[in-house]
Amino acid sequence: MQLARVIGNVVSTVKNRSLTGRKFLIIQPLSADLKPSGNPLIALDAVGAGAGELVFWCRGKEASFPFEREDTPTDCTIVGIIDSEAHVFRRS
Numbered sequence: 001m002q003l004a005r006v007i008g009n010v011v012s013t014v015k016n017r018s019l020t021g022r023k024f025l026i027i028q029p030l031s032a033d034l035k036p037s038g039n040p041l042i043a044l045d046a047v048g049a050g051a052g053e054l055v056f057w058c059r060g061k062e063a064s065f066p067f068e069r070e071d072t073p074t075d076c077t078i079v080g081i082i083d084s085e086a087h088v089f090r091r092s
Contacts, residue, residue, distance in 0.1 A: 001056040001079065003030040003088065006049050010042055018072050025049060025078065027057060034088060044074040049081050054088070056080035 010024035023045040031037040034054075041057075046066035049055050055078045063077035082088065 001058050003032070003034070003082070004028055004041075004043075004055050004057050004078075005030060005034075006051050006053050006055060006078075007040060008051065016073050018067075019044070019074075025051075027055065027076075027078065029057075030054075032088075034085065041076050043076040043078045044072070045078045047078055047081055049078050054082040054085060056082065 004027035006025050007028045008026035010026060012019075012024060025043055025045050026040050027043045028036050028040050029038045043057050044063070047055075057076060057078050059076050061075075063074045064072045066077060066079055067074075
């Protein structure tokens with residue numbers, strides 16, 4: 001799992017049936033000291049995250065694990081919300 005900040009929403013007018021009712025968000029990956037790292041990504045939301053929240057996300061086959069159906073077509077999923085930045089390890 002990696003850290004990211006939710007920076008926006010995605011509106012999809014056509015999508016796979018298994019994604020009906022699911023939300024896509026734009027996330028900015030972060031380093032351990034909460035600085036932007038790399039390019040923003042589109043992630044499927046599994047936890048009800050919103051704009052500005054600090055989240056955990058994963059990629060690859062594991063990205064579909066939070067969903068009941070194994071055929072959920074995602075390779076980037078938000079899997080947790082971090083309640084407080086104070087709990088994040090920061091390098092000195």
